[in-house]
Amino acid sequence: MPRIALFALVLLLVQPSAQAENTTAATSIPQAAIAVANGLRERALKDEVAYDLVEGLTTEIGPRLAGGENDQKARDWMVAKFKALGFDKVWTEPVSYPKWVRRSETAAITEPYAQPLVVTALGYSAGTPAGGLEAEVIAFDSLQALKDAADYLVKGKIVYVGIPRMHALVDGRDYGTGSAVRVLGPELAAAKGAAAFLLRSVGSDNNRLAHTGMTRFSDPAKAIPAAALSNPDADLLDAVLKRGKPVKLHLALDCGLDGTYTGANVIAEITGSERPNEYFLTGGHLDSWDLGTGALDDAAGIGITTAAAHLIGQLPNRPARSIRVVAFANEESGLYGGRAYxxxxxxxxxxxxxxxxxxxxxxRIVKVTATVKPEARAAIGQIAAALAPLGIEYDAEAPGSGGSDLSAVHAVGMAGLSLRQDTTRYFDWHHTANDTLDKIDLEQLRQNVAAYAVAMYLAAEAKGNFGSAAGAFAEQKDEH
Structure with a gap:
């Protein structure tokens, strides 16, 4: 899932520490390592491990809502798979977070035209009173319009923000705008006295399936019911509102917080041959939303990175440094696993x-970007050259935090490499009941495995480092 605002607290805790080597020295990758990486790339394009992992996780475990009934099952499954694949070390590290539960959700227009609506509650939404609530709808076309509205106009009403439908784009750039409304809108509406909050789903599809996702309340005691409408139902509500008559809506959400839960990051390592205490950090998040089986978000990421590390572990000679794979806990509701790491x-x-x-x-991965020390830029260029046969372009000017959970690790000083996928199809199914195994394209999945295997191996074999150090990239602007 794409990056949200990072936490400043951990960054403030960072203290200078002894680093493995001089962070200002030039970095390069030996030609012998590039030859090995070329072979890895070709083997990955025929590999079955990633697909088997995605199929197994979605079939044997299924939805993996953080703190839900499948949370422990998924962690146990992941530990067993890491061990079966021959990783040298496998362990867990605890991660605690608020537990949110979803039980049921319904909505309908009651006036002036009775119409059922397809909705889904947002993570950290409060529930409605038993039997639901009914109130007049007040509509806005942007978060700014809601901010500008007088409180008395909003009080007691259901706020609806009819954001523009996402476009299906390779870089998924529309998601940032829509997700900001989803994350920030409910708390803003609550502060103005709204009874509940609705928005058009942050998705690029026409399916009558709503897209869930987290929202945020600084004070959970002040949370209000918050939900997303499917795109067709947002169109329907827009059409009713255009008639100019008062619109009333009934909303029933049975959901809310249920104490604190302690889960864990599941971590595995292929041990390096010369500098085993240094490592390339990779992985995906083990949790998913509960509507689908989480195949794309993020069983695929687990499968891709685990399979790539497994291929490296099968080499006759291990790379100089270790490869560490993390199945992160509860990314979906606030990067809890990445922040804990x-x-x-x-x-x-x-x-x-x-x-x-x-x-x-x-x-498919279509672009690679990075944030590293200047002296390592040439080494990133070498990695990019090895990725080029996979159809991956290199943008040397764009930053790279490493990905959603790793954005938290990058914030405290880790150098980041971002292998950016084509998201044209992704936001059709993201956070919906349609996030299922049939959306996985085997050939594209293999291309991802090949890219990660190449990047991991070459970085692990590099002479010199990429600039990771306490507070090293504190001045970098958010890549999103």
């Missing part, structure tokens, strides 16, 4: 030489 490992952040997480589905 950053908090636990920030004093040794220089050991994480470079990081790249997979969390944008399973379609």
């Amino acid at each position: 950053a908090a636990q490992h920030h004093l040794q952040i220089g050991k994480a030489i470079l990081g790249a997480e997979s969390d944008a589905g399973a379609d």
Whole structure:
């Protein structure tokens, strides 16, 4: 899932620490390593491990709502798979977070024209009173319009923000605008006295399926019911509102917070041959939303990165540094796994030489970007050259945090590599009941595995480092 605002607290805790080597020295990759990486790339294009992992996780476990009934099952499954694939070390690190539960959700227009609506509650939404609530709808076309509205106009009403429908784009750039409304809108509406909040789903599809996702309330005691309408139902509500008559809507959400839950990041490592305490950091998030089976978001990321590391582990000779794969806990509701990892490992952040997480589905990687020290830019160019046969372009000017969970680790000083996927199809199914195994394209999945295997191996074999150090990239602007 794409990056949200990072936490400043961990960054403030960062203290200078001894790094593995001089961060201002030039970095390069030996030609012998490039030859090995070329072979890895070709083997990955025929590999079945990633698909088997995605198929197994979605079939044997299914939806993996953080703190839900499948949370522990998924972690146990992941530990077993890492061990079966021959990783040298497998362990877990605890991650605690608020537990949110969803039980049921319904909505309907009651006046002036009775119409059922397809909705889904947003993560951290409050529930409605038993039996639901009914109120007049007040509509806005943007978050700014809601901000500008007088409180008395909003009080007691259901706020509806009819954001423009997302476009299906390779880089998915529309998602940032829509997700900001989803994350920030409900709390803003609550502060103005709204009874509930609705928005058009943040998705590029025409399916009558709503897209869930998290929202945020600084004070959970002040949370209000918040939900997303499917795109066709948002169109329907827009059409009714255009008639100019008062519109009333009935909303019933049975959901809400249920204490605190302690899960875990599941971590596995292929041990390096010369500098085993330094590592390339990779992975995906193990949790998913509960509507589908989480195949694209993010069983695919788990499968891609685990399979790539497994291929490296099968080589006759291990790379100089280790490869560390993390199945992160609860990314969906606030990067909890990534933040916990950053908090636990920030004093040794220089050991994480470079990081790249997979969390944008399973379609082809089309671009690579990076944030590294200037002296490592040539080495990134070497990695990019090895990725070029896979159809991956290199943008040397754009930053790279490493991915959603790794954005938290990058914030405390890890150098980041972003392997950017084609998201043209992704936001049709993202956070919906349609996030299922049939959306996985095997050939595109294999291309991802090949890209990660090449990048991991070459970084692990690099002579010199990529600039990871406490606070190294604190001045970087958010890549989103």
